[in-house]
Amino acid sequence: MDYPKSADVIVVGGGPAGAIAAYVVAKAGKxxxxxxxxxxxxxxxxxCGEALDKPAPLLFKKELGLEVPHGEELTSPIEFLSFSSINLDDKLKAKTPAFLVNRLKYGQRLLKEAEEKGARIFGESPVRELILKGDQIEGVRIHRKGKPVEIRAKIVIDASGFVAVVRKNIPSEIKRSTEYEVPDDSIVATYREIVEFDDDHPLKNEIVLWYREDIPIPGYAWIFTSGPKRLNLGITWPKNIPYPEGKKLKDLYHEIFDEMYPPSTYKIVHSGGGQIPIRIPFASVVFxxxxxxxxxxxxVDPTTAEGHxxxxxxxYQAGKxxxxxxxKGSYRMEDLxxxxxxxxxxxxxxxxxxxxxxxxxxxxTPKGINKVLKKKLLSQEELEQIFIDENFEFSLGTKIRKALKFFPNFTxxxxxxxxxxxxxxxxxxxxxxxxxPSGLDEWTARRNSLLGVQF
Ligand SMILES: Cc1cc2nc3c(=O)[nH]c(=O)nc-3n(C[C@H](O)[C@H](O)[C@H](O)COP(=O)(O)OP(=O)(O)OC[C@H]3O[C@@H](n4cnc5c(N)ncnc54)[C@H](O)[C@@H]3O)c2cc1C
Known part of the structure; x- marks a missing residue:
């Protein structure tokens, strides 16, 4: 495989973030x-849970002419995201149109589209180190069959996912902030299975996040439809909290799901796990x-752990x-x-x-969430509003009506x-x-104080 000595842009990682970044750059003839x-x-x-919110694919259709997931890429359309706690019958549904996608098929199509615009894709090319000149990142070093290969670029985009190989190799004096270290309390470990039944299951067009007393929040169990006969079942667990004595995440998964779905009733199509960062994006993502x-x-969405x-x-934005x-011909932090x-x-x-x-x-806590669900404190419309509208506010009358539902415990x-x-x-x-960049430190300090956390 002949690597070029240099490129305008190196994208490290060809998952969804990297594929679309490369597409946008290639489309501009770079x-x-x-x-x-x-x-x-x-x-x-x-x-993956395979759920993909609609906004990004719809934006790409409008701005780039890229088709939304379709055909074999699309496992199932989704209409509702439901929150459930303790008892699955107590549920709050929010209308959240989404796609359930086959990650490989959709991902491969985006890569092909990028390739057709001129992007060159090199598989089996793990990036190990960065090339730096002073405080400027000027390229990467990969290891190919044990031999290092250097490739230079004006801009390097880190799309290597949770591994974050570029971010982790940027020296700390350039990063200037400890928030680039992601601690275990901002990570969830996951295990999931895609299972196929002989008959259709009843969960149509819906994905359910299930808060349970045996999983510490922000962890949860999930039940996603994955087509008429398949379910995508999983569990997320905060990495800073040890599993109960002698158990693995897979054991906990089976304790939760085996009673509802006895293993003899389905075949496992795929199983696996991974880690997801569930904090907010870093205050600055450019160097x-x-x-x-x-x-x-x-x-990644810190509540739902959706990152696709x-x-x-x-x-897309990094590409632009x-x-x-x-x-402009200039690649300093200010220029990005x-x-x-x-x-x-x-x-x-x-x-x-x-x-x-x-x-x-x-x-x-799951008990409190269950109480909120049982007393129907929030309607479907209100939940949808809270997610969509940052200026959402209850009227005084509504507040009083809701307060009465909680009398005498208003906590x-x-x-x-x-x-x-x-x-x-x-x-x-x-x-x-x-x-x-001059206003970044002050902005970050205020952000931390508003969120009540020191990232
Ligand atoms: C079990 C599980 C379930 C999930 N469910 C959902 C869900 O239902 N909905 C949702 O929206 N999100 C979900 N997520 C999160 C979602 O998968 C990620 O947020 C998303 O894939 C991030 O995309 P990315 O392009 O940043 O990284 P990735 O998709 O992880 O792609 C990173 C790419 O970088 C490559 N790479 C890594 N290291 C190197 C290196 N050193 N050199 C070169 N290449 C490298 C990898 O091979 C990979 O191709 C889930 C995650 C997990 C683990």
Whole structure:
């Protein structure tokens, strides 16, 4: 395999974030390569719940002419995301149109589209180190059959997922912040199986997040439809909390699901696991000559742990920013700052809002969540509003009606009202993201204080 000595842009990792970033750069006629450690025909394959929010594919259809997942790429359309706690009958459904996708097939199509625009893709090319000149990232070193190969670029995009090989190799004096180390309390471990029954299952067009007393929040179990006869069943567990004595995540999974779905009633189509970062994206995802996208930048919804859509959106923006910087011919942090501005006002903001919901769920505990569901404290419409509208507020009459439902124990209601107020403040803060790097430290400190956490 002949590697080029240099390219305009190197994208490390050809998952969703990397594939779309490379597509955008190649479409603009620039020279871009993707380096992935997997074999070329396996890139995109990932153990996953397979749910993909609609906004990114719809945006790509409108802006880039890329088809939304279809044919064999589409496992099932989804209409509802449901929250359930303790008892699966107590459920709050939110209308959340989404796709259930075959990760390999959809991922391979995006790579092919990028290739057709001129991107070059190199499988079996694990990136190990960075090439630096002073504080500027100037390329990467891969290891091919035991031999190091150096490739230089004006911009390196870290799309290597949870591994974040570029981010981890940036020296700490360049990173200037400890928030780039992701601690175990901001990671969930996962195990999941796709199972196939002989007959159709009753869960149509719906994905369910199930908060349970035996899983510490932000962990949960999930039940996703994966077509009429298949279910995608899984469990997430906070990495900082040890499993009960002598058990593995797979054992806990079986303790939860075997009673509902006896193993003799299905065949396992696929099983596996992985780790997901569930904090908010870093306050800045750009460096001199590099950008972080997808899981490498922690673009994941902290409550639902969905990262496919955020990976696509952040990759798209990194591609656009790279093209502008290439036209300008300058690759310092300031030249890539537009990436921060755009993603923080979009995915960054919704992640921070969702982080408040994640903390609220943990404070309520599964019992409290169950009470909220049982007393029907929130209607489907209200839940949808809270997720969509950062300025959402209950009227006084509604507040009183809700308070009466909780008489005489108002604690869960007060917690919910407080969280809703904080969502608005945090959203406003993200809208005021600094126009250049000079305002970053102050903005980050205020963000931490609003979220009540030191990232
Ligand atoms: C079990 C599980 C279930 C999930 N369920 C959902 C879900 O239902 N919905 C959802 O939206 N999200 C889900 N997620 C999260 C989602 O899969 C990720 O957020 C998303 O894949 C991130 O995309 P990415 O492009 O950043 O990284 P990835 O998809 O992880 O791709 C990274 C790529 O980088 C390559 N790479 C890694 N290291 C190197 C290296 N050193 N050199 C070169 N290449 C390298 C890898 O081979 C890979 O191809 C789930 C995750 C897990 C683990």
């Amino acid at each position: 020279d871009v390569i993707i380096l992935d450690k997997k074999k070329r025909d396996r890139i995109g394959d990932k153990t 001199n000559g590099a950008m972080l996208v997808g899981d490498a930048g922690c673009f 859509g955020p990976a696509l959106l952040s990759g 920013t790279a093209v502008k910087a290439l036209k 700052w537009e990436m921060n501005l755009e993603v923080m006002k979009g995915t960054g903001k919704t992640s921070a809002m969702s982080y408040i919901m994640q903390r609220l769920m943990a404070e309520l 869960p209601l007060i917690k919910i009202m407080k969280a809703i107020n904080r969502v608005e403040e945090v959203a406003n803060h993200y809208d005021a993201y600094p126009e250049d």
